[in-house]
Amino acid sequence: MTGPAPMPMVGLREDAVVDAADGVVTITQPFGAVTLRGVPRAVESLLRELPGTLAGEDDLAERLLAAGGTSQEAAVLYLTLSRLHPVLVHAVEPLLRVAPIxxxxxxxxxxxxxxxxxxxxxxxxxxxxxxxxxxxxxxxxxxxxxxxxxxxxxxxxxxxxxxxxxxxxxxxxxxxxxxxxxxxxxxxxxxxxxxxxxxxxxxxxxxxxxDQPFGATFRFADELPPEPAVKRPPEGAAVELYAPSLEEAAVADPPFTTVLESRRSVREYAAPPTLRQLGELLYRAARVKDVHGPVPGRPYEASSRPYPGGGAAYELELYLTVARCEGLDGGVYYYDPLGHRLVTLPARPEDTRAMLAVARLATGGLADPDVLITVTSRFRRVSWKYSGLAYAATLKNVGVLYQTFYLVATAMGMAPCALGSGDADLAARAFGLDWATESSVGDFLIGGAPAGSGP
Ligand SMILES: Cc1cc2nc3c(=O)[nH]c(=O)nc-3n(C[C@H](O)[C@H](O)[C@H](O)COP(=O)(O)O)c2cc1C
The missing domain is CATH 3.90.930 (Outer Surface Protein A; domain 3)
Known part of the structure; x- marks a missing residue:
């Protein structure tokens, strides 16, 4: 490779802060601090000048000697720089600079x-x-x-x-x-x-x-309003859903341990689900129970739902692709979790079929899906608050929603099965969504009753 002869140099990040007094030098960077003791004054003052600059180690030693430092202090300088290697910027000028993060x-x-x-x-x-x-x-x-x-x-x-x-x-x-x-x-x-x-x-x-911003940084707070806690439902014919009595469900349900221990993934069905069963499942697992206005420390609208959700952001939305359901036409629906109703979407039949085919493939061809519940995420609900971990939080939220579906479906005698893969582009097309704004992050199959469980 041709060009000027490359020169190794060292320095400190521009945002490094050097505190040096009485032989104690502390270098603070966004990810932590190091302290050295017994540093001669001549070395202290060189280190103070290092943030945002680069110099050869020999040049620094010469500078120290030119300023009246001793050769012993120059030796300590080399030693100090070698101890500081993990916090230094190492450059090969004019090609590249290696900065710790x-x-x-x-x-x-x-x-x-x-x-x-x-x-x-x-x-x-x-x-x-x-x-x-x-x-x-x-x-x-x-x-x-x-x-x-x-x-x-x-x-x-x-x-x-x-x-x-x-x-x-x-x-x-x-x-x-x-x-x-x-x-x-x-x-x-x-x-x-x-x-x-x-x-x-x-x-x-x-x-x-x-060294990237991480956690609840509210980085868009001054630029963008937060997304609403509940998505405005799309236009379309509504199908009202059955809302069960929770008191009756609590009496009819098997004991919790029985539900937990008998829960399994079921890919063969005795019968398709009924519209009433779908209504009960969605109500018990995923409805909006309450909407709360902003409060100090949480400057955005939140909601309560039966499953836990990071930051109470509840960015997940549900879409149903229906092959067979007693009392409901085949097609694609949005679940309105506040109105507890389905909204019919104008999906193309080939997209509906493709959604079901992809779900079947995810079960290794074992299931012939009756109802596919696709989970999408309104990503900005989470990234408005969190830096770095927003998508990871969304996937964790999908996990707890999956388990909630599993447990409610098991208690109701339905046939649940989580899916680990789905086609996000296809889902965006079938549901009429912008892929980058809201797209699919999870899929769940639901049947009326497990095969072998009787009519
Ligand atoms: C995140 C997740 C992804 C899964 N993905 C699939 C899948 O794509 N296809 C499938 O047939 N089962 C899938 N399952 C079901 C697992 O295969 C099943 O939970 C596991 O084999 C244990 O069996 P059990 O659920 O009956 O206890 C998934 C489960 C989870 C939690």
Whole structure:
């Protein structure tokens, strides 16, 4: 690779704060702080100047000596910098800068020979950010900022690259966990088990391994109103649903432990469900019980439903694709959880058939679905409040709704089965939804009664 000779340099992130007094230096960054003791004054003042700057380690030592420092203090400077490696920015100017984004961002340059090869991790990806073009990876506790000069190297990394082509830059990418020597990554059985997107989602939807905003940040509070607690139902012919007496249900239900212990996934049916059964199931598992206005600490409308929901946001919506149901025409319906009624949607028959075919496939062809309940998410309900974990929270909410359906259906003698896959594009088309605004995140089959359970 041609271009100016690359220069290794160190510095601190622009947002690092250095507190130094009486030999005690504390460096605070968004993800944590480190404290060093016994630091000479001459080293203290160099460290204070490091945030947002870069310098060669030898240049820093020369600066210390030029300012009247002793050679012993210069030796302490090298030692201090080596102890600070996990919190420093490591740059290969003018190609790239490696900045720590998490605690314990170990950074150790590997011993590589010119004939070794280095490969980019299959988990690494490039994206545009406020810092410019950045290389990130769930395998790394660093972020690498790339300059235009780094583009030939990046392009070359489509394949393994000989170390002699770019020794400094490649060693820095390996030290940052963005690349690896030889076939180390392919040989790691723990890593082979991860899909690229799953590992990225895992690393970013929990705290500790990145420096992104996380948790209840209410980042859109000043820009966008929160989505309403209850979605405005679409236009369409309404089908009123049966609302059971909960007192009667409580008497008729088997004991809780019997329900829990007899719950199973059922994929063969004795009979299709009735409209009355569907009404009871939806009422007991998914209706809106109450709507609450904003309160201090929760500046958005919330609701109560029979299942728990993160932040009481209740972003999940239900759509029914009906093949057979006594008392209800086949077709596609939206469940209005406040009005407790179905709203008929104008789905094309081929989309209805395709929804049912995809559900059947998810059971390995075992079920011939009578009623498919598809769960969609109004994503902005959750992301208006939460940064980083919004989608993970939605999937957890789908899980608790699944279990609520399982338990109510079991208590009612119906045939429940959760599904782990569904076609989000097809569902958006069948339900007339914008994929990015509200799309499917879960599917659940429901039959009238399990096969073998009698009429
Ligand atoms: C999140 C989740 C996804 C599932 N996905 C499917 C699926 O796609 N197809 C299917 O036939 N069963 C699916 N099931 C049902 C499981 O196969 C079933 O719960 C498991 O085999 C245990 O059996 P049991 O539910 O009868 O106790 C799923 C269950 C859950 C909780």
């Amino acid at each position: 998490a605690r314990d961002a170990g950074f150790r340059l590997p011993a590589l020979t010119p004939q070794d090869t280095v490969s980019l991790s299959r988990f690494a990806f490039v994206r545009r950010s406020e810092q410019g073009l950045v290389l990130e990876s769930p395998m790394s506790r660093h972020r690498v900022t790339l300059t235009e000069d780094a583009m030939p190297l990046l392009a070359a990394l489509a394949r393994p690259v000989l170390v002699k082509e770019a020794p400094e830059a490649l060693a820095h990418l390996v030290a940052a966990g963005m690349a690896f020597a030889g076939d180390a990554e392919e040989r790691d059985p723990a890593l082979r088990a991860w899909d690229f997107h799953d590992l990225l989602f895992h690393s970013r939807s929990r705290s500790g391994r990145h």
